[in-house]
Amino acid sequence: MRYALRSPDKFDLIAISFVALLLLALPAEAAQAIAQDTVDWWVWPLALFVACFFLGMIAVPAGVGGGVLFVPIVGSFFPFHMDFVRGAGLLVAMASALAAGPSLLKNGMANLRLVMPLALAASISSIAGAMLGLALPANIVQISLGVTILGIAVLMITVKKSEFPHVAQPDPLSVALGIHGVFRNSISGQNITWQVHHTSAGLVLFVIIGFLGGLFGVGAGWANVPSLNLLMGVPLKLAAGSSSMILSMSSSSATWYYLNNGAILPIIAVPSVTGMMIGARIGARLLVILKASVIRRLVIVILLFAGVRTLLKGLGI
Amino acid sequence: METKRKLLPEQLHYAAVLHWSTLAGFIMLVVTFIAYVFGWLPSYVPLERMPQLWGLSTSEYLKATGIPTGWSWLFMLGKGDFASQTGIAILSGCSIACIVAIMPAYAKSRNATYFVICALEIVVLLVSAAGIFSIH
Numbered sequence: 001m002r003y004a005l006r007s008p009d010k011f012d013l014i015a016i017s018f019v020a021l022l023l024l025a026l027p028a029e030a031a032q033a034i035a036q037d038t039v040d041w042w043v044w045p046l047a048l049f050v051a052c053f054f055l056g057m058i059a060v061p062a063g064v065g066g067g068v069l070f071v072p073i074v075g076s077f078f079p080f081h082m083d084f085v086r087g088a089g090l091l092v093a094m095a096s097a098l099a100a101g102p103s104l105l106k107n108g109m110a111n112l113r114l115v116m117p118l119a120l121a122a123s124i125s126s127i128a129g130a131m132l133g134l135a136l137p138a139n140i141v142q143i144s145l146g147v148t149i150l151g152i153a154v155l156m157i158t159v160k161k162s163e164f165p166h167v168a169q170p171d172p173l174s175v176a177l178g179i180h181g182v183f184r185n186s187i188s189g190q191n192i193t194w195q196v197h198h199t200s201a202g203l204v205l206f207v208i209i210g211f212l213g214g215l216f217g218v219g220a221g222w223a224n225v226p227s228l229n230l231l232m233g234v235p236l237k238l239a240a241g242s243s244s245m246i247l248s249m250s251s252s253s254a255t256w257y258y259l260n261n262g263a264i265l266p267i268i269a270v271p272s273v274t275g276m277m278i279g280a281r282i283g284a285r286l287l288v289i290l291k292a293s294v295i296r297r298l299v300i301v302i303l304l305f306a307g308v309r310t311l312l313k314g315l316g317i
Numbered sequence: 318m319e320t321k322r323k324l325l326p327e328q329l330h331y332a333a334v335l336h337w338s339t340l341a342g343f344i345m346l347v348v349t350f351i352a353y354v355f356g357w358l359p360s361y362v363p364l365e366r367m368p369q370l371w372g373l374s375t376s377e378y379l380k381a382t383g384i385p386t387g388w389s390w391l392f393m394l395g396k397g398d399f400a401s402q403t404g405i406a407i408l409s410g411c412s413i414a415c416i417v418a419i420m421p422a423y424a425k426s427r428n429a430t431y432f433v434i435c436a437l438e439i440v441v442l443l444v445s446a447a448g449i450f451s452i453h
Contacts, residue, residue, distance in 0.1 A: 041364045042354070044371075079368075083375040091405060098339045098411055105324075105332035112328045112419075116434050123441045134375060177430060249438065252412045253445040259405060260448035262386045263375045266401035267367055270350040277343075 041267075044078060049271035051077075052092070056279025058299055065247070066276045067093035067219035069299070072149045072306035075142070076313055080268055082138045082145075086217025087255075087264035088272045090130075093219030094251035095273045096280065097244045109241030113179050114196070114234065115249075118242075121203045122210030122220070122250035129214025130257040139314045145216050146311025152222045153303040156296070159226055167233035170195040183235050196232040205231065206246070214254035219247050327419040334418040338411040346404025353397030361396040387448045413442050 052070065059066045071089040075082050104110040133141060170180065180195040196202075205227045213220040224243035228234040234242065258264050352358045362370065362382050370378055379386065390399040416435045423432040 039368065041367045044368070045354075080371045081374050081378075084371060084378075091408070095343075095408055098335065098342075098408060101339070102332040102336040105328050105335070108324055112325060112331060113431070116431060116438065120434055120438050120441065123438060123445075127441070127445050138374060249412045249442070252409050253442055255405070255409045256442070256445040256448075259402065259409065260387050260446075261375060262379050262384055264402070264405060265367075265371060266350055266353065266398060266405070267364070268371065269405065270346060270401060274347065 044080075045267050045271045048074065048078060048268065049275040052272045052275030053279040056276035056281075057283040058302075059276075059280060059283060065093055065219035065221040066096050066280070067217065068149070068152060068222055069302065069306070070272065070276070071216060071218050072145060072310045073302070074272070075145070076306060076309040080265075082141055083134060083263045084265045084268050086133060086141075087258035088269040089217035089219075090214075090251050090255045090258060091264060091269045092272050092276050093213070093217075093247055094255055096276065097219070097248035097251065099277060100241075100244050101248055104241040104244055108181075108184060109237055110245045111179075111181050111238060111242055112245075113177065113181070114228075114238075114242050115245040117177055117179075117199075118202065118206045118228075119246045119249040121206045122213070122246055123253040125207045125210035126214030126250045126254040127257055129211040129216075130254040131214075133215040133217070134258070134261055134263060139316065141216070142310055142314025144314075145218075146307050146309075146314055148212065148216060149303055149307030149310060153300050153307060155222065155226070156300050156303070159230070161226070161229055161236050163236045164192060164194075165229065165233040165235070167195050167197050169197065171197045171199050173199040181238075183238050192235065194233075194235050194238065196234055198231050198233075202227060202232045210250045213247075213250055214257070217254075217258075219251065221247060327422040330422065331415045331419050334415045335411060338414050339408065342404050342407035342411060344404075345407055346401070349397070349400040349403055353401045356397075358395065358397035358400055360398045361393065362398055410442075410446065413439055413446075416442075 051074070052066070055069045055073065056066055059069055067089045070092050071085055074080065074088070075085045078085070080088075101110070105112070164185075174180070174196045177199070179199065180193070183192045183194050184190070185192055206224075209220045209223040209227065212218075212223070221240075221243050224246055225236075225239050228239035228242060229236050255264070349358075353360060354364070356364075361384065370381060373381060378384075390402050393399040394403065416439055420432060420435050423429075423435060
């Protein structure tokens with residue numbers, strides 16, 4: 001498997017240094033230090049709604065799912081236990097994907113034949129991830145999540161995307177499953193025939209991705225899109241849309257597990273989902289007036305910050 | 318329109334079912350939550366206790382509140398905290414409804430592969446929903 005990498009530029013290095021200095025100045029237990037007995041019950045859910053509103057606004061232009069921002073940030077800055085944060089995170093990822101689904105399918109930005117086999121693999125493993133996640137001590141989950149979030153940030157910095165990958169020959173499995181189609185390039189108006197390869201490797205990768213999604217309560221768009229685009233050769237926009245559909249199914253299976261085990265609290269989950277959904281609607285309009293690359297860099301900095309905070313919190317620092 | 322003609326018919330059917338089921342889920346989510354936080358429905362766990370409880374792990378929380386797990390909440394919809402879970406359950410079940418809706422199309426076109434894939438996906442989602450692997 002080959003990936004296109006780009007060297008970090010000056011901005012990336014400055015951002016990383018800034019984040020490191022900022023982190024050292026902030027105590028990891030800030031949220032817990034605020035005496036919970038001194039605030040009314042509605043204060044933190046309201047703050048959560050507002051925070052998720054802003055997260056939703058930047059997630060869309062940056063091209064990341066809300067879940068990957070939600071879990072580390074809420075887990076680090078709010079007094080909720082990681083079990084409930086992850087349960088809410090899964091619901092956020094699932095709800096966002098469900099809301100976008102009809103439009104993606106009707107406009108041909110997602111393909112069911114591509115989605116279904118991969119979603120099946122991810123759905124099964126996400127249950128296993130959820131089971132492990134609720135069984136592990138919170139600090140182990142925090143440490144693992146911190147490392148993963150940092151890895152996601154590095155991935156976002158270094159990995160390039162290919163708008164229309166060239167697939168010379170589809171593999172036998174994709175031919176047998178009928179995974180191919182015609183994608184309309186909305187900019188040029190051209191119809192582009194697409195096919196995929198490395199389908200078996202893709203299935204294995206989606207098993208791993210589904211597991212991580214269930215374990216950490218994050219959406220897996222950060223991994224789905226590169227896997228579809230760079231490994232399997234799916235056009236970028238189709239990869240992003242199909243990723244959302246895959247998420248809607250794999251997150252559902254993990255969400256059921258969290259719900260049945262009492263790990264979803266409506267007082268946390270509902271403000272998160274509604275804040276994120278409303279913010280995302282505005283974020284979609286921001287794309288018109290702001291450069292996506294600027295917001296994407298802001299999100300990378302936030303992810304670096306949140307990743308290290310989560311790691312430090314897991315280490316008890 | 319040209320794009321829609323190139324789309325698989327089951328894809329459009331999936332989109333339609335997804336649209337309405339998701340809308341129902343979101344409406345239920347918001348309505349029941351409003352009833353919960355404004356006290357129109359009494360809560361099982363008093364809202365004033367939540368700041369002392371939401372920092373606990375799931376197992377500690379369940380022990381402190383005596384809340385049953387699994388599908389027991391379905392019999393306690395008169396309580397705001399459980400009524401609020403209805404919307405969550407509907408949203409979690411949207412994928413099941415959509416997949417069931419498209420399976421006849423695969424059966425009709427004798428597409429055994431995707432019929433089986435859909436069936437397996439439903440089994441996975443139903444097993445998860447049934448709480449067979451619950452730890453509490």
